[in-house]
Amino acid sequence: MPAPKLTEKSASSKSTQKTTNYSSIEAKSVKTSADQAYIYQEPSATKKILYSIATWLLYNIFHCFFREIRGRGSFKVPQQGPVIFVAAPHANQFVDPVILMGEVKKSVNRRVSFLIAESSLKQPAIGFLASFFMAIGVVRPQDNLKPAEGTIRVDPTDYKRVIGHDTHFLTDCMPKGLIGLPKSMGFGEIQSIESDTSLTLRKEFKMAKPEIKTALLTGTTYKYAAKVDQSCVYHR
Structure with a gap:
């Protein structure tokens, strides 16, 4: 079954029309021990009221920037039961969620909780607003990158192979963890560890940028982050 999709054509002026297409699919529960132990808790009345007020306020503010906001296919959204919305591609990570929340609230009177990076929730302004919308924080491995001992370079004959100097890959790293480069130049997922230096x-x-390729071929410091277990994200 294809994944549910929601597409939006964004606009930046009053003369532009914004259209939203809806398609939904009811989520199927996976019978695992964690799922069976989890008990859903309905949000408090205070959270629901704050959600409605914040959604109504921002939705009407954003409405000023578009000539018309019209939802299509909202009849496909179930009136009850779990639903997963996939909004992609979206032009603005702040405007598009509010538009979607407003349209869903208006059409079927349901609330949408968006996934948001856990690091963003720690930012004062973004975290404050996200709390009103009951956003779900997701820990990203790249946000947990920490400096590791030694330096690394890639094998000139095989760019997937990383060679370490004064490193301890067997104790400091694990398969499926992330190796990150300094100055946010990129990161890669570990497939296997052969030794402390390979x-x-x-x-x-x-390595599209010359400075990244030079650093990887000559040697650079690196960061590491362990794999994050995301199995409980959708429980929240």
Whole structure:
């Protein structure tokens, strides 16, 4: 069954029309021990009221920037039961969620909780607004990157192979963890670890920029982050 999709044509002036297409699919529960132990708790009345007020306020503010906001296919959204919305591609990570929440609230009177990076929730302004919309924080491995001991370089004959100097890959790293480069130049997922000074990436680093390629071929410091278990994200 194809994944549910919601598409939006964004606009930046009053003369532009904004259209939203809806398609939904009821989520199927996976019978695992974690799922069976989880008990859903309905949001408090206070949270529901704050959600409605914040959605109504921002939706009407954003409405000023578009000539018309019209939803299509909202009849496909179930009146009850779990639903997963996939909004892609979206032009603005702040405007589009509010438009979607407003349209869903108006059409079927349901609330939408969006996934948001856990690091964004820690930012004062974004975290404050996200709390009104009951956003669900997701920990991203790249947000947990910490400096590791030694330096690394890639094998000139095989860019997936990482060679370490004064490194301890066997104790400091694990398969499916992330190797990150300094200055946010990129990161790669570890596929296997052969020794303390050799490991293999699932995909090679993106080396389109000359400075990244130079650093990887000559040697650079690196960061590491362990794999994050996301199995409980949708429980929330």
